[in-house]
Amino acid sequence: MAKFDISNIDRRWIYITILLGALLPLFVPITFAPKISPEVKAVYDYIDKLPPGSVILLSFDYGPSTLPETEPMAEDIMKHAFINGVRVIGISLTEEGALLALKAYSNVVKEFENYGTIRVNYGYDFVFLGYKSGRQAVILSIGEDIRKTFPTDYQGTNIDDIPMMFNVKNYKDISLVVDISSTNTPNDWITYAYSRYKVPVAVGVTAVLAANYYPFIQTGQIIGLIGGVKGASEYEYLVNQKIQSNWGMKPKRIPAMRNMSALTVAELLIVLFIILGNIGYFSQKGNKRR
Amino acid sequence: MAISSSIWVWIAAFLTLAVFSFLYKDNIIYKMVEALFVGVSAGYSIVIILKHSFVPNIWKPLFVSHNLLYLIPFLLGLLFFAMLSRKTAYLTHIPFAFLIGSGAGFALPLVFQTNVMAQVKGTMLFAPSHYPSLGAFINALIIFIGVLTVLFYFFFSRGEKTNRGIIVKTGIAFIMIGFGASFGYTVMARLSLLVGRLYFLFGTWLGILH
Known part of the structure; x- marks a missing residue:
């Protein structure tokens, strides 16, 4: 033998x-009830403390191959924002992110319809401005005037006809940028949006990339980090707890x-x-x- | 939940299983799906870039609004196609010069500020009273020692036979811990993709999972 x-x-x-x-x-x-890490809690607390009516910019920079990690992050950020009355501007700096952003948004809308507690309205709570190539140029030009970069939303509606965009001109009117990414786009957001315009940046990345962004937490260049499925599950747990405490129902999804x-x-x-x-x-x- | 009746779900399931077949051994179906993936990705990118970049940034301003200023970037862009012939390839130097010049101009000060100045500042060690807690001070101390010893390793170790001092050895230990953390995260990332696919196969496709 x-x-x-x-x-x-x-x-x-x-x-x-x-x-x-x-x-x-x-x-x-x-x-398993996750142990919430400080970097995830920091993102949650920041959004939680934003006054209703604030605007956050959510950049959907991930591809379909990383959906199990990144999609829950994007959905939970949107859910958290909508529960708190915070409005979300969606954009995409990667070609694949554009369609996936709409998929994540429709998942959130469906989930909220099932709860029957709050209604999410396109144009009032959420707007998707679509994909633009030339990452750095896009990030820099939003700092000047978002209308020049995105004159219309993804459907072709003039940005001036979208109610939630009436008072949004540039980063001064945006409380937080959240980049959900499976590429190195967070580097660009940190370099061009935070360093140039001092807009707070939070990052949600795939686990492969997570280790690269810890140095930026120490220096305060990002307010927090959601890393991989672990980070996503922590954020999901926090948002679910909020849904349970606000509406008394346990999310099934x-x-x-x-x-x-x-x-x-x-x-x-x-x-x-x-x-x-x-x-x-x-x-x-x-x-x-x- | 029942087995999916959508043809697209069946195609996606077949493609997923075809890719997984590589785990047994390399085969023709895997190679076919790999080629299909490359082709579809390239095609999708071309369409998206044409629709979201070329049409709104060049076509509409130049050919619809007749703004002649846009002729400059349009011609610069066209010069990239000069690389298709050896005789005209030198012309690509012009758009590349613009790209590199403007890119470096935009990037240099901000990249230096983000990746060097802010990181150096974040590494500086202050008195314990400067930090909100003892834990924060210990973290800062570990980062300080880590950065210094790793820099020592890169600048003051010469080849395999060098008699390495304690500082360089500590630097190596920090690098190894860094690699270990990255590897751990990579394993987690790959497994989460596997779990996503399993959920698709057993949930969306076969309808066994809820």
Whole structure:
């Protein structure tokens, strides 16, 4: 009988184990109450303290391949804003973000229709100005006059005919920029919007990018960071708590927290494989020495 | 929930499974889907850029409103096509010069301010009383030691055989922790994409998940 070598397991067994590990929490719901990290809480608190009628600019800079991470972030930021009476201007600096922004907005509208508590109106609570190429130029020109950059919304409606845009000219009328991104667009928002115009910037990025933006928290160049599904699940938990305390209903749609449960089991398995791999490596090394 | 009756969901499910088939081994269906992805992405980008960039920024002002000022960027843009022939390729230097010149002019002061000045300021260490809590001071101290030791590692270690001092070794430890954190985040990111696809396959497509 061939000797079992732990460091030479066929990788396909690892894939199958992780697949089953990720599937299990989807079928048997296990939800973990997340520990809220300070960087996520900072974004939540900032939006929570904005007076009703304030305007935030939400930049949808992600692609379809990262939807499980980024879409819940965008939806929860919008939900939080709408609950507080904060209006949202949506734009996109990536080609793919334009369609996904409308998808996220329609998900939020549907969810709020189910609650039946508040009604979100396009043009009053939310407007989507569409995609523009030339990131840095777009960010800089919003600082001068948003009408020059986006004369119409994505449907072609003149920006001057959109009620929520009546008093919005540039960053002076915007309380916060939130960039939800799967690319390096947050660098541009920090460099050109924060450094040039001093508008507060919050960032929500995929987990791959999250580590890059921690240095900007320390320096106060961003007010907070939502990183990957973990950050998204924390924000979702906070928003759901607000919905529960305001309206007494428990949200059924919890994409980020659901993903986080599956992720926790799959990650535990990966840690286990790393430990097993190391045991195999060191025992092999020991055998060679002998 | 029942199995999806949408043809688009079925196509998406087939494409997802075709990509997953690579996990077993490389195959022709995976390669076909990979090529399809590249083609669709390129096509989508071209249409979006034409619709949202070329038409409103060049076509309408120049050919509808007849604003001749826009002739300058239009001609500069056209010069990029000169690279299609070796004889005329040198003409691309002109639009590139504009791009690099204006880009550097815009970027240099702000990028330096954002990535160097503000970061150096954020690394400076003050007396403990300057910080809101002891934890904040300890964090600042760790960042201070990390930045200094990593800089030492890059500037004062010469090759593999150098006898590395404690400062350089600490720098290496900080770099390793940084790599570890990035790797951990990367694993999390990839797994979340897997979970998203699983939810699509078992929920949207097969209707087993709610």
